[in-house]
Amino acid sequence: MLRALLGAIAGTVAWFIVALGLGTVVQKIWPDFAEAIKTNSYTVPIMAARLGLSFLGSLLGGILASRISGERRNAALAMGVIMLVIFVPYHLSAAVWPHFPLWYHLSFFVSLIVLPLIGARLVSSR
Secondary structure: OHHHHHHHHHHHHHHHHHHHHHHHHHHHHOHHHHHHHHHOOOOHHHHHHHHHHHHHHHHHHHHHHHHHHOOOOHHHHHHHHHHHHHHHHHHHOOOOHHHOOHHHHHHHHHHHHHHHHHHHHHOOOO
16 A cells, blocks of 8 residues: 555656656747747647647656556556646646647546556556
């Protein structure tokens, strides 16, 4: 149980490191991406890039959660739940919700549960 919790927390931290770290790199090499964040004016390619960063973070977080916990489901699922607890209120706020279409929010929310589980399944069984 403790290993599953530690795995879920580590997976969540990994998501932030990957998504925000790579997001910073993308802002430096893609000026339109950086401008979109400043002005809240997101084009489809920029939204796709943002989702891609999150998807990668979710997959890698699920892999890490599984490796730490020693199992392939519970820690990754707990990671997804932690991410939803963090991001649903934020995305539903006036600061975020009106700036993105519904498909973006739904893709993001679903990916926070599904992709860590897929990442965990990529880890070979022990």
